[in-house]
Amino acid sequence: MTHVGTLDPFSTPTVKLERLFGRPEIEVFAKLDLLQLSGSTKERTASSLIGSLMASGRLEPGGLIVESTSGNLGIALARQSGVRGIGFVAVVDENANRSALELMRAYGARIELVRTPVDGNKLAARRQRVQELLGENPGAVTTNQYGSPDNPDAHFTTTMPEFMDAVDGRLDMLFVATSTTGTLLGCQRYLRLHHPETKLVAVDAVGSVLFGGEEGVRRFPGLGAGIVPELALQADPDVVCRIDEIDMVRGCRMLARREGILAGASTGAIVAAMGRDLPGIEEGTRIGFLVHDSGVPYLHTVYDDDWVRSNLGSEPEPDTVAEVLGASPR
Numbered sequence: 238m239t240h241v242g243t244l245d246p247f248s249t250p251t252v253k254l255e256r257l258f259g260r261p262e263i264e265v266f267a268k269l270d271l272l273q274l275s276g277s278t279k280e281r282t283a284s285s286l287i288g289s290l291m292a293s294g295r296l297e298p299g300g301l302i303v304e305s306t307s308g309n310l311g312i313a314l315a316r317q318s319g320v321r322g323i324g325f326v327a328v329v330d331e332n333a334n335r336s337a338l339e340l341m342r343a344y345g346a347r348i349e350l351v352r353t354p355v356d357g358n359k360l361a362a363r364r365q366r367v368q369e370l371l372g373e374n375p376g377a378v379t380t381n382q383y384g385s386p387d388n389p390d391a392h393f394t395t396t397m398p399e400f401m402d403a404v405d406g407r408l409d410m411l412f413v414a415t416s417t418t419g420t421l422l423g424c425q426r427y428l429r430l431h432h433p434e435t436k437l438v439a440v441d442a443v444g445s446v447l448f449g450g451e452e453g454v455r456r457f458p459g460l461g462a463g464i465v466p467e468l469a470l471q472a473d474p475d476v477v478c479r480i481d482e483i484d485m486v487r488g489c490r491m492l493a494r495r496e497g498i499l500a501g502a503s504t505g506a507i508v509a510a511m512g513r514d515l516p517g518i519e520e521g522t523r524i525g526f527l528v529h530d531s532g533v534p535y536l537h538t539v540y541d542d543d544w545v546r547s548n549l550g551s552e553p554e555p556d557t558v559a560e561v562l563g564a565s566p567r
Contacts, residue, residue: 247273247280247281247284247395248395248399249268249269249270249272249273249399250268250269250272250403251266251267251268251269251399251400251403251404251525252266252267252269253265253266254266254267254496256495256496257491257492257495257496257508258511258512258515260515262520262521263515263518263520263521263522263523263524264522264523264524265511265524265525265526266400266403266404266408266523266524266525266526267496267498267525267526267527267528268396268399268400268403268525268526268527268528269498269528270396270527270528270529270530271498271499271500271501271504271528271529271530271531271532273313274316275309275312275313275315275316275317275340276309276312276340276530276531276533276534277309277312277313277501277529277530277531278309278392278396278420278527278529278530279309279310279312279313279530280313280316280317281391281392281395281396282310282313282382282388282391282392282419282420283310283313283314283316283317283380284313284317284391285387285388285390285391286314286380286381286382286385286387286388286391287302287314287317287318287321287323287380288387289385289387290302290378290380291321295378296323296378298321298322298323299322299323299324300323300324300376300377300378301323301324301325301326301374301376301377301378302314302318302323302324302325302326302377302378302379302380303325303326303328303367303370303371303374303377303378303379304325304326304327304328304367304379304380304381304382305328305360305363305364305366305367305379305382305383306327306328306329306382307327307329307330307332307333307334307337307363307458307459308333308334308337308458308459308530308534309337309459309501309529309530309534310382311327311329311337311341311346312337312340312341312344312534314327314346314380315327315340315341315342315344315345315346316344318344318345318346319344319345319346324347325341325344325345325346325347326346326347326348326349326370327341327346327347327348327349328349328351328363328366328367328370329348329349329350329351329363330350330351330352330353330359330360330362330363330458331350331352331353331359332359332455332456332457332458333350333458334458334534334535334537334538335537336533336534336535336536336537337458337534340534349366349370351363351366357452357454357463358463358464359463360462360463360464361463361464364383367379382417382419383417383466383467383468384466384467384468385419388417388419388420388422388423388468389419389420389421389422389423389426389468390423391419391423392419392420392422392423392424392427393423393424393426393427394423396420396423396424396527397423397424397427397428398427400525400527401427401431401432404523404525406431406432407523408432408435408523408524408525409434409435409436409522409523409524410435410436410437410438410518410522410523410524410525411424411428411435411436411437411438411524411525411526412438412440412478412507412510412511412524412525412526412527413437413438413439413440413474413507413526413527414440414441414459414460414503414504414506414507414527414529415439415440415441415445415447415448415460415461415462415469415472416459416460416461416462416503417462417466417468417469418439418447418466418468418469418471418472419468420527420529421437421439421472421474422468422471422472424437425437425472425473425474436475436476437474437475437476438474438475438476438477438478438510438514439472439474439476439477439478440460440478440480440503440506440507440510441460441461441477441478441479441480441506442455442457442460442461442479442480442482442485442506443455443479443480443481443482444461445460445461445462445463445479446461446462446463446464446465447461447462447465447469447477448469448472448474448477450479455482456482456538456548456549457482457485457502457503457535457538457539459501459502459503459529459530460485460502460503460506478510478513478514480506480509480510482502482549483545483549483551483553484505484506484509485502485503485505485506485509485539486502486505486539486545486549486553487505487509487553487554488504488505488506488507488508488509488512489501489502489504489505489508489532489535489539489540490505490539490540490553490554491508492504492505492508493532493540498528499531499532499533499540500528500529500530500531500532501529501530501531501532501534501535501539502535502538502539503529503530504526504527504528504529504530505539507526507527507529508526511524511526542554
């Protein structure tokens with residue numbers, strides 16, 4: 238596939254949301270990275286990671302990539318590896334969405350499932366298996382999404398310039414979901430350099446150890462972490478907001494019903510975080526957030542009432558906006 242025309246191949250639209258919170262005195266802007274070819278902002282990350290490896294000569298067509306990923310990056314790496322003639326092994330854990338695994342396989346990826354270890358640290362177990370596979374496959378490389386500077390660079394050079402250009406450089410707050418913290422770090426570097434007045438809010442999961450959090454059970458991939466990745470040591474958001482999984486579900490459903498945007502769990506967490514801050518946000522404030530991924534891989538979880546009841550022990554549908562955004566710990 239060769240891009241034609243003048244539009245950047247990774248450029249996605251930014252839209253103003255007017256129905257989500259019913260607060261017309263507060264402007265809310267969403268960058269729709271769920272419209273990337275692979276369905277998430279990780280399309281940018283995958284391109285940056287693979288492009289750098291190929292430019293350095295460490296990876297050539299016909300080579301092999303091994304990466305620990307149970308979700309969006311795996312889908313993006315699978316797509317981009319396929320079109321570049323590169324093999325790809327996705328090391329996943331038991332939290333991986335069934336739909337995400339099906340998408341990876343559809344692009345030609347091989348799936349390596351790591352069972353949950355005794356200590357419960359899925360991420361550490363996945364990363365250990367990556368190292369084992371690299372040893373078993375001479376010449377194979379890992380994109381190292383947890384430590385490579387090419388991860389945040391993708392968002393410093395593309396995501397943030399696009400977003401800020403779309404809003405005329407004026408945002409009071411930017412909400413970004415965290416996992417490897419690559420997206421967050423790229424946004425942080427851009428804002429601190431060009432728009433230091435914009436407050437950066439990191440949205441994390443309850444049960445994540447990022448930013449001093451307490452480890453706990455997490456069922457959704459792509460938000461939070463069981464260990465502190467290398468990139469996270471450089472991340473310094475202005476605010477950290479931790480969200481319970483049931484509030485992620487309700488945030489996703491509210492975004493779908495009110496704005497017609499079907500997004501994944503990390504974006505649902507952002508909706509919950511923004512809404513929880515609403516009472517203290519002043520009139521005229523301009524808020525921005527990334528719609529990190531599509532909700533399609535979450536149809537069997539976030540959008541499945543029976544799954545939510547069985548796994549989260551709560552009714553998935555809120556009665557009021559306040560119930561959606563009410564009582565998660567900060």
